[in-house]
Amino acid sequence: MKIIDPHLHFFDLDEGNYEWLKHNPPAWPHLDLIQQNHLPAALQNIALFKVAACVHVEAGFDNNHPLRELEWLANIVPPLPYKAVAYAQIDSPHEQFRNALHKLQHPSLVAIRDITEGDDAQRLQCEHTRQNLCYLAEQNIHFEAQFEVHNTVISRHMYDIYREQPAATLVINHAGFMTEGRDWQESIKLLSQIKNCVIKFSGHELLDAPIAPQHQLSALLTYFGSERIMLASNHPVCLIKHDYETQWQHYYELVQQVDSKVWHQLSFENAKRVYKLAV
Template sequence: MNIIDPHLHFFDLIKGDYTWLKDNPPNWPNIEKIRQDHLPEALLSNTQVNLRGCVHVEAGFDNNNPQRELDWLQDILPNLPYKAVAYAPIDADKSEFRHQLNALSHTHLVALRDITEGADAARLLSPNVADNIALLHQQNYHFEAQFEFANHPVAQRLYEIYSAIPDATLVLNHAGFMERSGAWQSAIDTLSKLNNCTIKFSGHEMLDSPLCPTEQLAILLDAFGEDRVMLASNHPVCLIQRNFDQQWQHYFNVVSQIAPTAWHKLSYENAKHLYQFAL
């Protein structure tokens, strides 16, 4: 099983801050399996899943100096092709955002993420966001948005921003947290109209009542098409339900039920193309 994982995290609890995990951990099942070091060797020694490349998404290593995480990744990932998604507050004042972006320097850096779940999603409505996304695009980076699709005003605002800069790339993390009873259809209808928008099928383990995975994937494929959906493990948070191997086997089973010919695109080719892996 050759895959590129476009959304995972490595942890070193001694070298990094991870205050969200150390000091005030989420009320997740199996939290003690997650609240420990997670380094690449455990995944590279795998015999069932061949990790050909990965996208490391910031995990609170040091939000005051996110460059530290990029430097650390360089040390722990010398033999695995990877890309990095760093942290910066997307609603920061334009000059401050430019300063923070200029302070980030790494050959593997491709994007920024700023978690805006729940009430924090209101920050995506800040007038600064459009300018900051435009600056990211100018510097050949993209933004990875993480919010609930039930938040219709935010989905509409992102649609307006990216409609105005159609060459910019928008990546939606964790499929917008689609709960069974959630009002997510409007956001999917809106955001899927953006040809520059790609969505990750991941993060289901963090939800209380996620939509059935086969139903959810069918909805995403119907809306975004096979070329704009990526499977992602969310390791090690996936340990809430499954280990890394089990997560990818689960995805294989889901895809086999509804779109077996799309497996290579969803597990490898789409991530390779979007994140520009030279494999």
């Protein structure tokens, strides 16, 4: 079965800085499995799925000079078709942001991510952030938002920004960390009303109390429909729970339980469209 993985990370610990992983690592289970080199060749050794294309999401290769990561990817990913999500500080002063984006010009660039989880979510309310998101839309580059959707203030703020930009695309990473015992329903319903808001079904291994995956997928299908959800591995972080093939086998079995007709859309077509992949 051909798949497109729209959220994974390649590492080369000798080539890149990876300050967050080498020198200040998170307290993840099985961290030793993640603190290794992870390169495209490993994705070709799985039996049940063929990775037809992928989207590499910035992994802190060099956040002071993020173009280095794009140049490194261009040397290691082809001939596998791919696109890249690069790092830029979304709340930086607007002129600084424009200059940073200009330095990131690269054929693979399709989006920007700046992680705004927890207290960092307040950076999305900065005046510069609104300007910078508008500028991204003008450049036909979308923003990969990574925050907890149960933060209703931030979810409403993002909705207000994108309501004014109906042509702009917003991608929510890791299903907005929908967590058991948190009030995420209101925000998911609100964000789904943004015409070009797409959500990735991924990152469950990062949560202490994830919602049962079949309930989560059913809720997302209810609000976003089958055309705005993308299954994604978050490799190699998924190794906290599953190896790469097991992760995709889990997704396949889950979709068969919930709605088998949407598998190809969720595992291939939506990512191909959103990331403009020539596959």
